[in-house]
Amino acid sequence: MNVETCFTPQGYPLFHKPNAIVVVIDILRATSAITTAFYNGVAKMIPVANLDDAKKYKEQGFMVAAERNGEIVEGYDLGNSPFGYMNSKVKNQTIVITTTNGTQAIEAAKIADQVIIGSFLNMDVITKHLKNENKDIIFLCAGWKNKFNLEDTLFAGALAESLVLKYGSDTVCDSTLAAIELYKNAKHNLYEFLGRSSHRNRLAKLDLERDIKYCLTPNQCPVIPTLKENFLIKL
Amino acid sequence: MNVETCFTPQGYPLFHKPNAIVVVIDILRATSAITTAFYNGVAKMIPVANLDDAKKYKEQGFMVAAERNGEIVEGYDLGNSPFGYMNSKVKNQTIVITTTNGTQAIEAAKIADQVIIGSFLNMDVITKHLKNENKDIIFLCAGWKNKFNLEDTLFAGALAESLVLKYGSDTVCDSTLAAIELYKNAKHNLYEFLGRSSHRNRLAKLDLERDIKYCLTPNQCPVIPTLKENFLIKL
Numbered sequence: 001m002n003v004e005t006c007f008t009p010q011g012y013p014l015f016h017k018p019n020a021i022v023v024v025i026d027i028l029r030a031t032s033a034i035t036t037a038f039y040n041g042v043a044k045m046i047p048v049a050n051l052d053d054a055k056k057y058k059e060q061g062f063m064v065a066a067e068r069n070g071e072i073v074e075g076y077d078l079g080n081s082p083f084g085y086m087n088s089k090v091k092n093q094t095i096v097i098t099t100t101n102g103t104q105a106i107e108a109a110k111i112a113d114q115v116i117i118g119s120f121l122n123m124d125v126i127t128k129h130l131k132n133e134n135k136d137i138i139f140l141c142a143g144w145k146n147k148f149n150l151e152d153t154l155f156a157g158a159l160a161e162s163l164v165l166k167y168g169s170d171t172v173c174d175s176t177l178a179a180i181e182l183y184k185n186a187k188h189n190l191y192e193f194l195g196r197s198s199h200r201n202r203l204a205k206l207d208l209e210r211d212i213k214y215c216l217t218p219n220q221c222p223v224i225p226t227l228k229e230n231f232l233i234k235l
Numbered sequence: 236m237n238v239e240t241c242f243t244p245q246g247y248p249l250f251h252k253p254n255a256i257v258v259v260i261d262i263l264r265a266t267s268a269i270t271t272a273f274y275n276g277v278a279k280m281i282p283v284a285n286l287d288d289a290k291k292y293k294e295q296g297f298m299v300a301a302e303r304n305g306e307i308v309e310g311y312d313l314g315n316s317p318f319g320y321m322n323s324k325v326k327n328q329t330i331v332i333t334t335t336n337g338t339q340a341i342e343a344a345k346i347a348d349q350v351i352i353g354s355f356l357n358m359d360v361i362t363k364h365l366k367n368e369n370k371d372i373i374f375l376c377a378g379w380k381n382k383f384n385l386e387d388t389l390f391a392g393a394l395a396e397s398l399v400l401k402y403g404s405d406t407v408c409d410s411t412l413a414a415i416e417l418y419k420n421a422k423h424n425l426y427e428f429l430g431r432s433s434h435r436n437r438l439a440k441l442d443l444e445r446d447i448k449y450c451l452t453p454n455q456c457p458v459i460p461t462l463k464e465n466f467l468i469k470l
Contacts, residue, residue, distance in 0.1 A: 007242065007383060008246070010245065010246070011243070011245065011246075011381065011382070014380070014381055014382060015382075144409070145249070146246070146249055147246070147249060147250075147408075147409070147410065148242060148409055148410040148413065149409045150409045150412060150413060153413065173382075173433065174379070174382070174383055174384045174385045174432050174433050174434070175382065175383040177385060177431055177432065178383065178385060178388065178413070178417055181416075181417055181420055182413055182416055182417065184420075185416055185419075185420065196412055197409050197412060198408065198409050199409070
């Protein structure tokens with residue numbers, strides 16, 4: 001069970017291995033929103049990387065979530081605020097979703113055998129699943145427009161720390177070592193640690209402090225979304 | 236004076252800005268070797284990204300340094316051990332150099348206005364230079380085959396910490412924040428901190444512990460190599 005961490009979707013082809021499990025991570029907020037959606041009874045989600053595809057689905061009558069730069073794209077039903085999915089309207093629905101970074105990361109990982117959606121909200125069930133599967137693992141951080149970001153890395157560090165400390169998983173990957181080290185510094189107060197981070201500040205300007213605090217609170221949604229063909233379903 | 240850190244040559248185009256100074260960082264060992272070379276009187280270095288180009292120079296009678304995967308490529312004069320450049324034979328010479336990662340990073344940065352070569356060996360003169368120039372700064376880590384590595388990131392963190400703490404430079408770049416945080420954890424014993432890192436272990440297998448310790452010792456070579464057209468010269 002080797003653990004590697006890829007900081008951007010652009011880098012994924014360098015990490016790709018047959019048989020590895022890819023955990024896609026976009027803490028603020030796509031993978032937190034997707035986890036919340038399935039926990040609240042969404043049946044299926046269709047991640048699409050671009051707005052053109054999202055528009056086609058919208059025209060066919062689908063419920064469509066579209067976010068760019070932190071805001072709901074005009075004319076769409078939802079963005080990527082997790083609170084948008086805590087609603088009886090989403091129950092048993094199929095929802096199409098496109099976001100600035102998260103759905104790009106899912107797109108990059110599509111060639112992998114198993115892709116699962118990770119966030120602090122489903123941290124413990126993800127850790128147990130990875131332990132049980134006992135395969136090589138790639139944490140794929142969505143980042144911000146193919147640049148490194150802190151919050152995704154901290155979650156990779158949280159998972160890696162559990163796997164290395166609790167289960168004796170081995171790693172020689174420098175990015176995973178860095179993620180563990182950063183998580184050690186941050187874990188006593190993730191929100192405060194992220195105080196100077198670019199994305200927390202970007203969202204704070206959009207008055208999304210409530211989203212940020214929710215997305216950093218572990219284990220509120222013990223469910224694992226996974227990719228089957230081009231759909232996300234509950235594992 | 237905005238500071239950004241790019242973890243791989245592949246990522247550089249996303250960070251490129253006109254007028255920014257790029258500090259190329261390949262601690263183990265290309266930029267440490269280049270810094271050492273100029274400190275020991277080398278007149279000029281010609282960085283080339285591939286072995287084909289290196290071979291052409293060799294055939295023209297140039298002194299050529301060629302390293303791949305930590306070892307001197309057969310048939311060449313030097314590798315990227317800094318100790319190879321502490322030699323009167325290199326004085327006033329022009330040396331062609333190609334390495335696994337460092338020269339790829341120089342190649343990526345060539346489009347920048349000013350490119351300088353950074354390592355722990357010339358840390359303080361680099362910091363002073365950046366402060367005096369008062370321009371935007373991009374730390375370009377060479378990494379390992381376009382993956383993140385720890386030692387380059389630690390040096391970016393060391394420079395960034397100085398610029399932010401001593402000189403009040405502002406940064407909102409997450410990768411720079413991460414580099415500073417990692418350097419804080421590492422600075423009391425860089426060698427020990429890198430104990431589990433992939434590259435230290437790679438070089439240790441090649442019996443290069445002496446190189447590693449040298450490359451992590453600050454301010455032994457107060458000289459700044461810089462790129463002018465396609466050549467490196469002393470600033």
